[in-house]
Amino acid sequence: MISELINVGTEILIGDILNTNAKYISKELATIGFNMYYHTTVGDNPNRLKSALELSLSRSDVIILTGGLGPTQDDLTKETLAQLLNVEMVFDQESHDTLLKFFVNSSNVTQNNYKQAYIPRGSTIIPNNNGTAPGILLEKDDKIVILLPGPPREMIPMFEETVLPLLVSKCETKFFSNYYKVASIGESTLEDMLLDLINGQSNPTIATYAKVGDVLLRVTANAKTYEEAKILLDKYDVIIKERLGDNIYANEDISLHEVIANTLIKRELTISIAESCTGGLIVSKLTEIPGISSSLHSGIVCYSNQAKTKFLGVSEDTLSNYGSVSEKTATEMLLGLYEQTKSDITIVTTGIAGPSGGSIEKPVGLVYIGILYKNQSVVEKHQLSGSRERIQLKATNIAFNLIRKTINE
Numbered sequence: 001m002i003s004e005l006i007n008v009g010t011e012i013l014i015g016d017i018l019n020t021n022a023k024y025i026s027k028e029l030a031t032i033g034f035n036m037y038y039h040t041t042v043g044d045n046p047n048r049l050k051s052a053l054e055l056s057l058s059r060s061d062v063i064i065l066t067g068g069l070g071p072t073q074d075d076l077t078k079e080t081l082a083q084l085l086n087v088e089m090v091f092d093q094e095s096h097d098t099l100l101k102f103f104v105n106s107s108n109v110t111q112n113n114y115k116q117a118y119i120p121r122g123s124t125i126i127p128n129n130n131g132t133a134p135g136i137l138l139e140k141d142d143k144i145v146i147l148l149p150g151p152p153r154e155m156i157p158m159f160e161e162t163v164l165p166l167l168v169s170k171c172e173t174k175f176f177s178n179y180y181k182v183a184s185i186g187e188s189t190l191e192d193m194l195l196d197l198i199n200g201q202s203n204p205t206i207a208t209y210a211k212v213g214d215v216l217l218r219v220t221a222n223a224k225t226y227e228e229a230k231i232l233l234d235k236y237d238v239i240i241k242e243r244l245g246d247n248i249y250a251n252e253d254i255s256l257h258e259v260i261a262n263t264l265i266k267r268e269l270t271i272s273i274a275e276s277c278t279g280g281l282i283v284s285k286l287t288e289i290p291g292i293s294s295s296l297h298s299g300i301v302c303y304s305n306q307a308k309t310k311f312l313g314v315s316e317d318t319l320s321n322y323g324s325v326s327e328k329t330a331t332e333m334l335l336g337l338y339e340q341t342k343s344d345i346t347i348v349t350t351g352i353a354g355p356s357g358g359s360i361e362k363p364v365g366l367v368y369i370g371i372l373y374k375n376q377s378v379v380e381k382h383q384l385s386g387s388r389e390r391i392q393l394k395a396t397n398i399a400f401n402l403i404r405k406t407i408n409e
Helices: 020-031 046-059 077-085 093-103 111-117 152-169 187-193 195-199 226-247 256-266 281-286 305-312 316-322 327-341 388-408
Strands: 002-008 035-042 062-066 089-091 118-120 124-126 135-140 143-148 174-183 205-211 214-223 248-250 271-275 296-301 345-351 366-373 376-383
Touching: 002 020, 002 046, 020 035, 020 062, 020 152, 020 205, 035 046, 046 062, 046 077, 062 152, 077 089, 077 118, 077 135, 077 143, 093 111, 111 118, 118 135, 124 143, 124 152, 135 152, 143 152, 174 226, 174 256, 174 388, 187 195, 187 205, 187 214, 187 226, 214 226, 226 248, 248 256, 256 281, 256 388, 271 281, 271 327, 281 296, 281 388, 296 305, 296 327, 305 316, 305 327, 316 327, 327 345, 327 366, 327 376, 345 388, 366 388, 376 388
Parallel strands: 002 035, 002 062, 062 143, 271 296, 271 345
Antiparallel strands: 089 118, 124 135, 135 143, 174 214, 174 248, 205 214, 345 366, 366 376
16 A cells, blocks of 8 residues: 655744654554555645645545644644545544543633544544544545644554554454564674675565564564464574574563562562662663552762762772772672662662763773672673763663663572
8 A cells, every 4th residue: 555644833834843744654664564655744734734634535535634633723734634535624522531530620721722622523532642633544535634733752552552553453364473572682793794684685585673672573474364464473483582682672562660569579589789870760660650669779979079079988099099980990890889778689870971071091881880799790882873862861771771681600
């Protein structure tokens, strides 16, 4: 089936935001065998949007639009589609009730919010659990038109939960996927390790999705039955596991810190953390996971030298002779933290996140990460690159991966 994407929003045209929706949707459609022929970006102008829709309906089977579903006057995607197809906008009770639940207090709902409870007649609601704008599905004259909100945090879950299963159901064959969550290997390196598979792919297909600190690898087979698909997937599974080894930390799309938190809880292990350059990010991510209170003993941000000495017992001589960013300091932080907490696991970070503070001997991005477990301590030295935020996030993910490797040895 021929598919087309229309991204609605003046802010995209003038460069205020990056159009990540186009990349995401195109990749997703490609993995299920839909041919993406056209991308269009149009501003918040009903006449130009109408022209773009007319053209897309004349040449494509599936048209997906993102943006223009909000409560303001320039959010006119639904209304423009309804006008073009000569259908009226009608009140939808389900959308109205969901809107009120989202705001909790109905007095906070302004009059323009209520326009989001109106949909083109004959369309179906696509639930939005992360915002107020429902998606719209309209099938007419062998055409499928799908309207989704612009913000990725709303659009992506709606696409995965509702749109993707719908489109898959339109295919004669079905798609089955294996997932591999990979740590400590970047997307480009991962691609290079699997380049022969990627270059020769037809069925199954391979797609990578990179985040800071890990990569999601998805292998998708197209077949009539699961049994047929499994034969194709199993062949790739053997190769991927041989090449990536223990860098694979999960076979589902789950974050590394969630895996670590769940493992700590399940194995009844306690952990204490002392952070300098990561500024509390490790603790923050762990506390996102329900039930972590049974494992997380304590977390401390020892940013200054005085704090490292007062709370962790790092000697002033060590700080003077080796500096706060050193293997020696990280080791003393580990031992001091253990003496204070007696946790099963202690982990520490110290480094230079930048953009200033570096030197020739100790450049920006130099990070030491240490772990103490079962009376064995390890301190790793890493030279990271990127912005201050990326260095902090990379260091945080390296720390989680170090925990994973250490407790699984």
